[in-house]
Amino acid sequence: MEAIAVIVNGKQQRITAPPDEPLLWVLRDQLQLTGTKYGCGEGHCGACTVLLEGKPVRSCLTQVAAAAGKHVITVEGLEQNGTLHPVQQAFLREEAFQCGYCTSGMILSAVALLGSNRTPTEEEIVHAMSGNICRCGTYPRIVAAVREAAQATKG
Ligand code: FES
Protein backbone atom coordinates (compact mmCIF):
# COMPACT_ATOMS: atom_id res chain seq x y z
CA MET A 1 0.00 0.00 0.00
CA GLU A 2 1.50 3.31 -1.05
CA ALA A 3 1.14 6.43 1.04
CA ILE A 4 -1.29 9.00 -0.34
CA ALA A 5 -0.48 12.66 0.30
CA VAL A 6 -3.47 14.84 1.15
CA ILE A 7 -3.46 18.40 2.51
CA VAL A 8 -6.00 18.43 5.31
CA ASN A 9 -6.84 21.75 6.96
CA GLY A 10 -3.62 23.18 5.55
CA LYS A 11 -1.40 20.38 6.84
CA GLN A 12 0.27 17.84 4.59
CA GLN A 13 -0.74 14.32 5.64
CA ARG A 14 0.58 11.01 4.38
CA ILE A 15 -2.19 8.47 4.46
CA THR A 16 -1.60 4.75 4.31
CA ALA A 17 -4.86 3.23 3.13
CA PRO A 18 -6.28 1.40 0.15
CA PRO A 19 -6.92 3.96 -2.62
CA ASP A 20 -10.64 3.22 -2.52
CA GLU A 21 -10.94 3.81 1.24
CA PRO A 22 -13.66 6.41 1.84
CA LEU A 23 -12.16 9.76 2.79
CA LEU A 24 -14.62 9.83 5.70
CA TRP A 25 -12.89 6.93 7.46
CA VAL A 26 -9.44 8.37 6.83
CA LEU A 27 -10.49 11.67 8.38
CA ARG A 28 -12.24 10.13 11.35
CA ASP A 29 -10.13 7.06 12.11
CA GLN A 30 -6.64 8.01 10.98
CA LEU A 31 -6.63 11.75 11.55
CA GLN A 32 -9.11 11.82 14.46
CA LEU A 33 -11.11 14.56 12.77
CA THR A 34 -14.40 13.33 14.15
CA GLY A 35 -16.35 16.51 13.44
CA THR A 36 -17.16 14.93 10.08
CA LYS A 37 -20.07 12.60 10.70
CA TYR A 38 -21.23 9.27 9.33
CA GLY A 39 -24.94 9.40 8.61
CA CYS A 40 -26.23 7.22 5.78
CA GLY A 41 -22.96 6.18 4.15
CA GLU A 42 -24.73 6.36 0.78
CA GLY A 43 -24.48 9.99 -0.25
CA HIS A 44 -28.00 10.94 0.81
CA CYS A 45 -27.73 12.92 4.06
CA GLY A 46 -24.74 15.28 3.80
CA ALA A 47 -23.55 14.66 7.38
CA CYS A 48 -20.13 13.72 5.99
CA THR A 49 -19.70 16.85 3.82
CA VAL A 50 -16.18 18.28 3.57
CA LEU A 51 -14.61 20.67 1.09
CA LEU A 52 -12.35 19.23 -1.59
CA GLU A 53 -10.55 22.06 -3.38
CA GLY A 54 -13.27 24.35 -2.03
CA LYS A 55 -16.17 22.28 -3.35
CA PRO A 56 -18.53 20.36 -1.05
CA VAL A 57 -18.22 16.58 -1.42
CA ARG A 58 -19.69 13.59 0.37
CA SER A 59 -16.67 12.10 2.10
CA CYS A 60 -18.50 8.78 2.51
CA LEU A 61 -18.50 8.39 -1.28
CA THR A 62 -15.15 10.05 -2.02
CA GLN A 63 -12.25 7.67 -2.30
CA VAL A 64 -9.11 8.88 -0.57
CA ALA A 65 -7.21 8.51 -3.87
CA ALA A 66 -9.45 11.23 -5.33
CA ALA A 67 -8.04 13.62 -2.73
CA ALA A 68 -4.39 12.88 -3.53
CA GLY A 69 -2.42 16.12 -3.69
CA LYS A 70 -5.55 18.15 -3.01
CA HIS A 71 -6.80 20.41 -0.23
CA VAL A 72 -9.46 19.05 2.11
CA ILE A 73 -11.17 21.26 4.68
CA THR A 74 -13.14 19.80 7.55
CA VAL A 75 -15.10 21.65 10.21
CA GLU A 76 -12.00 21.59 12.42
CA GLY A 77 -10.14 23.62 9.81
CA LEU A 78 -12.54 26.55 9.62
CA GLU A 79 -11.43 28.57 12.63
CA GLN A 80 -8.48 30.87 12.13
CA ASN A 81 -6.22 31.86 15.01
CA GLY A 82 -8.85 31.01 17.59
CA THR A 83 -11.68 32.82 15.79
CA LEU A 84 -14.56 30.78 14.48
CA HIS A 85 -15.54 31.15 10.83
CA PRO A 86 -18.40 33.65 10.31
CA VAL A 87 -20.69 30.76 9.33
CA GLN A 88 -19.87 28.97 12.59
CA GLN A 89 -20.50 32.17 14.53
CA ALA A 90 -23.85 32.65 12.80
CA PHE A 91 -24.90 29.06 13.54
CA LEU A 92 -24.13 29.67 17.21
CA ARG A 93 -25.97 33.01 17.32
CA GLU A 94 -29.04 31.55 15.59
CA GLU A 95 -28.84 28.29 17.59
CA ALA A 96 -29.14 26.50 14.26
CA PHE A 97 -28.97 22.98 15.68
CA GLN A 98 -30.56 20.65 18.19
CA CYS A 99 -28.59 17.39 18.36
CA GLY A 100 -25.83 18.87 16.17
CA TYR A 101 -25.26 15.74 14.12
CA CYS A 102 -25.89 17.45 10.79
CA THR A 103 -24.15 20.68 11.77
CA SER A 104 -20.65 20.25 10.43
CA GLY A 105 -21.98 19.15 7.05
CA MET A 106 -24.44 22.05 7.02
CA ILE A 107 -21.70 24.53 7.89
CA LEU A 108 -19.37 23.26 5.17
CA SER A 109 -22.14 23.40 2.56
CA ALA A 110 -22.86 26.97 3.66
CA VAL A 111 -19.17 27.92 3.50
CA ALA A 112 -19.02 26.53 -0.04
CA LEU A 113 -22.15 28.46 -1.02
CA LEU A 114 -20.82 31.76 0.32
CA GLY A 115 -17.48 31.06 -1.33
CA SER A 116 -19.17 31.07 -4.73
CA ASN A 117 -22.06 33.46 -4.03
CA ARG A 118 -21.63 36.13 -1.39
CA THR A 119 -25.17 37.43 -1.66
CA PRO A 120 -27.42 34.37 -2.05
CA THR A 121 -31.16 34.79 -2.14
CA GLU A 122 -33.36 32.79 0.24
CA GLU A 123 -34.10 30.36 -2.62
CA GLU A 124 -30.42 29.94 -3.42
CA ILE A 125 -29.68 29.19 0.24
CA VAL A 126 -32.47 26.62 0.42
CA HIS A 127 -31.32 25.06 -2.85
CA ALA A 128 -27.64 24.91 -1.81
CA MET A 129 -28.50 23.33 1.53
CA SER A 130 -31.13 20.95 0.17
CA GLY A 131 -28.71 18.01 0.01
CA ASN A 132 -28.09 18.21 3.75
CA ILE A 133 -30.69 16.56 5.92
CA CYS A 134 -31.48 17.72 9.46
CA ARG A 135 -33.47 15.08 11.27
CA CYS A 136 -34.24 17.57 14.03
CA GLY A 137 -35.97 19.85 11.52
CA THR A 138 -33.92 22.93 12.33
CA TYR A 139 -34.14 24.19 8.73
CA PRO A 140 -35.59 27.67 9.40
CA ARG A 141 -32.79 28.50 11.84
CA ILE A 142 -30.17 27.02 9.51
CA VAL A 143 -31.37 29.19 6.64
CA ALA A 144 -31.44 32.21 8.98
CA ALA A 145 -27.85 31.49 10.03
CA VAL A 146 -26.64 31.26 6.45
CA ARG A 147 -28.46 34.51 5.64
CA GLU A 148 -26.83 36.18 8.64
CA ALA A 149 -23.37 34.85 7.72
CA ALA A 150 -23.85 36.21 4.19
CA GLN A 151 -24.66 39.64 5.65
CA ALA A 152 -21.64 39.46 7.94
CA THR A 153 -19.21 38.57 5.18
CA LYS A 154 -20.67 40.76 2.43
CA GLY A 155 -18.50 43.82 2.75
S1 FES B 1 -22.89 9.85 5.40
FE1 FES B 1 -22.26 10.65 3.53
S2 FES B 1 -24.05 11.47 2.65
FE2 FES B 1 -24.75 10.48 4.46
Ligand code: FES
Ligand atom coordinates in the same frame (compact mmCIF):
# COMPACT_ATOMS: atom_id res chain seq x y z
S1 FES C 1 -29.61 19.30 14.55
FE1 FES C 1 -30.06 17.18 14.76
S2 FES C 1 -29.91 16.43 12.74
FE2 FES C 1 -29.73 18.56 12.51
